[in-house]
Amino acid sequence: MKFKHIWTVFKKEVKDISRDKRTLLISIVVPMVIIPLLNSFVGGGMEKLQKDINENVTVALSDKSNAPDIKNLVLNDIIADNKSIRLIDTPNASEALKQDKVRLILDIDKDFKSKIDSGKPFDISISYDKSRTKSEGSIWIVNDAISKFNKKILKERMNQLGKSEEFLEPARTKEINVADETKTSTSMLAMFLPIIIVILMTVGGVPAATDLMAGEKERNTLEPLLTTKPGRVSILLGKYFTVTLFSFITVIASVVGLIIGYILKPSSLNMGTGQHLTGFFIPLPALLISILLAIALGMTFAGIQVALSTYARSFKEAQVYLSFLMIAAMVPAYANFFTQPSDIPMYYFFIPIINTISAFKIVLGGSINYFYLIIAFVSSAIHVMIALGAAVYMFSKEKVLFRS
Amino acid sequence: MVNVDKLTKEFGKSKAVDSISFEIKKGEVFGLLGENGAGKTTTLRMLATMLKPTSGAAYINGININKDPQAARFCIGILFGGETGLYDRLTVYENISYFGELNDMDKNTIKRRIEELAKAFEMEGYINKKASKLSKGMKQKVAFARAIAHDPEVMFFDEPTSGLDVSAARNVHDFILECKKKGKTILFSSHTMSEVEKLCDRVGVIHKGKLIDIGSIAEFKRKYDNESFEEIFIRLVGGKYEV
Ligand SMILES: Nc1ncnc2c1ncn2[C@@H]1O[C@H](COP(=O)(O)OP(=O)(O)OP(=O)(O)O)[C@@H](O)[C@H]1O
Ligand SMILES: [Mg+2]
Numbered sequence A: 001m002k003f004k005h006i007w008t009v010f011k012k013e014v015k016d017i018s019r020d021k022r023t024l025l026i027s028i029v030v031p032m033v034i035i036p037l038l039n040s041f042v043g044g045g046m047e048k049l050q051k052d053i054n055e056n057v058t059v060a061l062s063d064k065s066n067a068p069d070i071k072n073l074v075l076n077d078i079i080a081d082n083k084s085i086r087l088i089d090t091p092n093a094s095e096a097l098k099q100d101k102v103r104l105i106l107d108i109d110k111d112f113k114s115k116i117d118s119g120k121p122f123d124i125s126i127s128y129d130k131s132r133t134k135s136e137g138s139i140w141i142v143n144d145a146i147s148k149f150n151k152k153i154l155k156e157r158m159n160q161l162g163k164s165e166e167f168l169e170p171a172r173t174k175e176i177n178v179a180d181e182t183k184t185s186t187s188m189l190a191m192f193l194p195i196i197i198v199i200l201m202t203v204g205g206v207p208a209a210t211d212l213m214a215g216e217k218e219r220n221t222l223e224p225l226l227t228t229k230p231g232r233v234s235i236l237l238g239k240y241f242t243v244t245l246f247s248f249i250t251v252i253a254s255v256v257g258l259i260i261g262y263i264l265k266p267s268s269l270n271m272g273t274g275q276h277l278t279g280f281f282i283p284l285p286a287l288l289i290s291i292l293l294a295i296a297l298g299m300t301f302a303g304i305q306v307a308l309s310t311y312a313r314s315f316k317e318a319q320v321y322l323s324f325l326m327i328a329a330m331v332p333a334y335a336n337f338f339t340q341p342s343d344i345p346m347y348y349f350f351i352p353i354i355n356t357i358s359a360f361k362i363v364l365g366g367s368i369n370y371f372y373l374i375i376a377f378v379s380s381a382i383h384v385m386i387a388l389g390a391a392v393y394m395f396s397k398e399k400v401l402f403r404s
Numbered sequence B: 001m002v003n004v005d006k007l008t009k010e011f012g013k014s015k016a017v018d019s020i021s022f023e024i025k026k027g028e029v030f031g032l033l034g035e036n037g038a039g040k041t042t043t044l045r046m047l048a049t050m051l052k053p054t055s056g057a058a059y060i061n062g063i064n065i066n067k068d069p070q071a072a073r074f075c076i077g078i079l080f081g082g083e084t085g086l087y088d089r090l091t092v093y094e095n096i097s098y099f100g101e102l103n104d105m106d107k108n109t110i111k112r113r114i115e116e117l118a119k120a121f122e123m124e125g126y127i128n129k130k131a132s133k134l135s136k137g138m139k140q141k142v143a144f145a146r147a148i149a150h151d152p153e154v155m156f157f158d159e160p161t162s163g164l165d166v167s168a169a170r171n172v173h174d175f176i177l178e179c180k181k182k183g184k185t186i187l188f189s190s191h192t193m194s195e196v197e198k199l200c201d202r203v204g205v206i207h208k209g210k211l212i213d214i215g216s217i218a219e220f221k222r223k224y225d226n227e228s229f230e231e232i233f234i235r236l237v238g239g240k241y242e243v
Helices: A002-019 A021-055 A068-078 A093-098 A110-119 A132-163 A181-204 A205-216 A222-226 A231-264 A266-272 A284-311 A317-335 A345-351 A354-364 A369-398 B040-047 B069-074 B092-102 B109-121 B136-147 B165-183 B192-201 B217-223 B229-236
Strands: A057-061 A085-088 A104-108 A124-127 B003-011 B014-024 B029-035 B054-060 B076-080 B152-158 B183-189 B202-207 B211-215
Touching: A002 A021, A002 A093, A002 A205, A002 A231, A002 B092, A021 A057, A021 A124, A021 A181, A021 A205, A021 A231, A057 A068, A057 A093, A057 A132, A068 A085, A068 A104, A068 A110, A068 A132, A068 A369, A068 B040, A085 A132, A093 A104, A104 A132, A124 A132, A124 A345, A124 B003, A181 A205, A181 A231, A181 A284, A181 A317, A181 A354, A205 A222, A205 A231, A205 A284, A205 A317, A222 A231, A222 B076, A231 A284, A231 A369, A284 A317, A284 B040, A317 A354, A317 B029, A345 A354, A345 A369, A345 B029, A354 A369, B003 B040, B014 B054, B014 B183, B014 B202, B029 B040, B029 B192, B040 B076, B040 B183, B069 B076, B092 B109, B092 B136, B109 B136, B136 B165, B152 B165, B165 B183, B165 B192, B183 B192, B192 B229, B217 B229
Parallel strands: A057 A085, A057 A104, B014 B211, B029 B183, B029 B202, B076 B152, B152 B183
Antiparallel strands: A104 A124, B003 B014, B003 B054, B202 B211
């Protein structure tokens, strides 16, 4: 193994790969453009949807209960104080619901007046269309208005009995959020960013890995290459570092994409959660360990990708294997999506991929535990060695290299 | 100079190459003639240190391929198969200089050498063009130039004309003869009698991994008392196709 040989192979591979437009597109342009686009699209869309759901609730009375006194009840007693609910007059309510002209249909007991007077409940049924997000999402708003109406009636009844409203409320609950402002606002970032980074890392090295090993076999360049002076390990390492480099370029491109998105539209980083990102602070050692962990993860993926691509019989086969790897990496990435940074158990920091995601989470989520970070780092270093070992093993196996 | 001593390669239980021994003198063209699956490629791959022999040894310019494969590789140039195997996104210059660099040549030497080769193979017109933009004939010349960029003393050709049309095959033959003229030691495998007859000083007939006979074409003809080398070959490998 000679550094000069590794460097020669690395230089050539980087030059070769970076002349491939497809690779550049996948590794650099796509993450840089797609991520901010996706964020602002999904994010903006979700914000708009939420606003629409909350603000334009249209209801109609069922044909049966479409009578002046009921209309009066709804307009003056139930929705009077709620500006977001509108009563739409329609001769055929169910048709209107089907055609999305109204979100809900209220069917109200004709005898509501006498029932209220005699202290009996009357029925209001709310029909909605489960296939429409907005329809189902509006129910709670109407329910809210109805319970306000109920409260009003109750208050009148209690007054008649000479008792105060409080009589009906033995216990009162109140929720207090103890997390400080920064912590809540970054926790969304802590959920998304690690996953995005991990997925992009698996994606970034793919074109390079397929091209460098399987592609070399398929184009018949491997045999002449293997008969040049450098040893197998030098050739392998040159290729391996190229794949690693491209994983990183992708991650960097996407972080640049995130930043561009943030500059163009600051709310894009919230991904539609409506939370606003305030400044947060990562201590230097934690930041350094995070960067090292990211590098280690990239190297682990590169090792596995090179091994798989070497094993593959053809370019196509390599692409299939590497797609499987991408899916395999996404599973743990999403599996602990909802785990809160402070709830992550220690053993997570030993498992490949999960350890890095967990570490990113605790760092971004502001509950840094250096002991855990060091475990993650040591285990990551071991994973790097294992993956590289697998690549070296594959590259030295005659059965794999010469399958003809 | 190449010395092969009881070289054997097993893949699992089957012996692809079974204890073959031969010698190629300096400046000699030695042909390895055999049918499909006879073990030609496996033999050449072992000599080029791509495969590790199961047993036996070989010496290239006196260097034991098992003991110092790296030094052995430095002495050889290969042209395997009819496909040229260039890096499409690299220019002709870059393709050749990559192999030069890998073989520890310095930048200036590489530059001079490529100029020399460009002239010899008449590649000056497209030396800075990407390999993907070249015609088949041009690619072939680049592959020749790359194989001898580091001026190896020993050349291995494994069925270099398979799948090529007549004029491309002719180019390969001319290249082999050119190498011979320069005093290179050449090992050349083929299953085509006519090209073996045309190019080789001596021939080894390989069948099912075993080297059945060695000699010059003239020696073969005398020994088997037959003017047709093709008939001799068929008789040697079992005569299935005999009429
Ligand atoms: N990597 C390998 N693994 C297992 N068996 C192999 C391998 N390479 C070659 N063989 C077997 O070894 C035998 C010799 O193969 P080899 O490729 O050396 O023949 P060849 O003379 O070059 O034939 P061809 O004219 O078809 O190229 C064959 O039976 C082949 O199936
Ligand atoms: Mg062969």
